[in-house]
Amino acid sequence: MEYVVEMLDIRKEFPGVIANDNITLRLKKGEIHALLGENGAGKSTLMSILFGLYQADSGKIRVNGKDVSISNPNVANELGIGMVHQHFKLVHNFTVTENIILGMEPKAGLSIDIKSAAKRVKEISEQYGLNVEPNAKIEDVSVGMQQRVEILKMLYRNADILIFDEPTAVLTPQEIDDLIKIMKNLIKEGKSIILITHKLKEIKAVADRCTVIRRGKYIGTVDVESTSKAQMAEMMVGREVLFTVDKPEKKAGEAILKVDNLSVKSSREGVMAVKNFSFEIKEGEILGLAGVEGNGQSELVEAITGLKPITSGKITLNGKEISSLSIRERINSGIAHIPEDRQKRGLVLDYTVGQNMVIEIYDRKPFSDRGLLNHKAISEYAEKIVEDFDVRAGQGVDSITRSLSGGNQQKAIVGREIELKPDVLIAVQPTRGLDVGSIEYIHRRLIEQRNNGKAILLVSLELDEILSLSDRIAIINNGELIGIVNAKDTNENEVGLMMTGIKRGDTD
Template identity: 60%
Template sequence: MQDNYTIEMLNITKRFPGIVANDNISLQLKKGEIHALLGENGAGKSTLMSVLFGLYQPEEGIIKKDGKEVKINNPNDANDLGIGMVHQHFKLVQCFTVLDNIILGVETTKYGILQKKEAKKRVLELSEKYGLKVDPDALIQDITVGMQQRTEILKMLYRDNDILIFDEPTAVLTPSEIDELMQIMKNLAKEGKSILFISHKLNEIMSVADRCSVLRRGKYIGTVDIKDTTKEELSKMMVGRDVQLVVSKEDAKPTDVVLDVQNLVVPSSHHHKNAVNNVSFKVRKGEIVCIAGIDGNGQSELVYGITGITKTTGGTINLDGKDISKMSIRERNTSGLSHIPEDRQRHGLVLDYSLAYNMVLQRYFEPEFRSKLGFLKKKNIRNYANRLIDQFDVRSGQGAATITRSMSGGNQQKAIIAREMDREHDLLIAVQPTRGLDVGAIEYIHSQLIKERDAGKAILLVSLELEEVLSVSDRILVMYEGEIVGELDPKTTTREEIGMYMSGARREEVKA
């Protein structure tokens, strides 16, 4: 019986230059269910949801809402049909308040004057009802990523949407925020909302979804009931082969100190307190040291200080025995520092450049890529980019010529990882390196990090994923309120113990 489907996408095909993003895909969403959409980076998940939300028009196929065929020409049509979407990269106006972002486009006016009082009351009622605590008067630029996501969800609820699309909603959240979001999604489904949930994270899908549809390279592979499947079966459907879900590595054999940070102080851009306060630690050749902590405890600013994005106001940073504290970003890069940033679009890529140019962002001035007269050697750049694209399986419609903005978030991430790992370096700073990546890509990146370590590189990993922290690192340093409050051994510690340090409930004297 088909009439219990609230949404049916039938035989959808969507093409872009050089690629068929969706190849004859059918997907059916039941009323009140949480339906997960799983697939590798670039498998076509976001494209399919963008078709449903009216951002793209399919070349073939039809969409039905409650059994009737509908035409969705743009997001306004989608909203009129009760379809809302939280995008992987949020669509918020940074200098507006939370309330202004929620009501934007559906404002209530009287005699041409904006009526915010009623809107604010309704937003507070919705936030209370669904456990989405927000400050309506706070500016978007001043709130955490988790709060921004709640704002996006409230945008949908404010418009009375009953079909909610979540595109990689947990990619930027802390473990506790993820737990909260899972509960919120369950509550929404209980209320009769129907949810489409794009995710790479098998644990989340297993804990929250009712059914899961799998895409691979633009094609529909199948739909399974979650209660009848396993993580291993889902990952095999997604990647087309068995995936090693546990990291295998030998014990580390650290040698010389590569990075020596002493009494580092980094100011905060949000308040008068220092974001990093008197932090000291060392990273040696042949080891992976992980900075763990709840988001917003100074990890980002610590990395900004070491890489030169933010000026430090105290302490020293030594790389291979050389003080780099006052060096420019380029000087630090050419001195042997590679950096996979946490915000790939803001600090990692020039989105309107081609993939080829992004691959040589820190090397274009080298003789291999630039002539003595200053002209770029485009053929060399293209060949170099193609090698990295093949080696790291970066998927893009037009290869090295692809404009980076048009690529999926996961493939943008793979491009940065390829570039940073391939450059000459002694220290690799990897911040959330697997954010937004599928299990096959995560398996590959983790194996590359171990390979780098075993080749004698020093690796500073910053991760919010406790599983990643425990499985990849050789030493764990926990940050809380801008200070390192604990040093733990991943072989002997537990998630609970790390959680105690992360919440500030326990601290120890850490030897630099």
């Protein structure tokens, strides 16, 4: 019995889109099998069918050699299939243990036996090297820890076939290394894993075989060890992908955005998230902001864009102080913002793509005149962005934004913000959750903005992205500026050390 799961000729259609066009995937017992594809290629759809969230239109599924019909996630659980979703499904004010036993609470008489559950959680956590504290509240633990809780939830339900959907999208580099160790432990203990991802580096690090799908079609299954990253990228995108960014030497001009001694309060009582932070960005340069997640980057960006009030210091744009202007006034003064959380801050998910493309400027001509919207002008403007940025949507600009894949939502936001032709573009995690083809495209557009004399603040957790795009790099740790270095005079190692709070030259 070689295969624990066989998905044979799976087909699934949605209005306007064939999400899965007769795809076959076979998972061997004890392997990590990567499912690779661009955004919107149909990876999540295929796995949602295996987990019982969707039903296939045709094709069949076998688990351990038997034909099965998986009509809902409970059936999947009974068959030993578990899934860690990209957006975690946890109750924030519950403890780790309460989240894990939700829906299958062990009873002692009439009351829930939390104690024995916590003990079992601790045992599983130790067995797989998860290091989870059973009584911690979800709202108090890191994103990486929340993910481990999701993994524990599957193991508590005795799952043997584990599906990970883009598990590293929200993790720091250190947490990614930990997750890779955890996956290898799971395999040692007899589990089999399907890993949905578009990060080739991680596939090379952890997967045995890789199945590639492109625009809903099956392209092939390869042995990871004997296949290069370039070959997998080409299977995924359908053309050769350049992994380097072409960035001409360029002398930066005048300072456009200046931040002086900025301090910003954190949402936690009495804590400063940003402390006396100063920097400037000149026209025609990209300033990268590097740091481990949660060190004040978000608050700094919120202060500059007007989402959060500042405690002290000042922000100047083109020589004019903007610290007390409203968000709209800042946009009108020339600031554009690709936000960190595309669904919370970037888009109104129940609006159409077209409406979302003019959300900051619908009150300007030609989009409205004396309070009346000009739908034709809005559609034309939005269609240009959708076409330029290859935003794939079933019904084009009339699609409801919620129906787009995460990567296509991201491309829509990037396109919208660049199309504002701002003086300062603040790009926070601009390629988070995108595949190599889209990353290459967005990097090109950011460099193009720099070459056209724009000032760009790039905030990213991907260190190689910061190093390859930035002209200068500012390092933030615990809300403080550790230093600013020239990108061409530094390396991953040095920036990594500075991210932990060690200043340049402090090596004792």
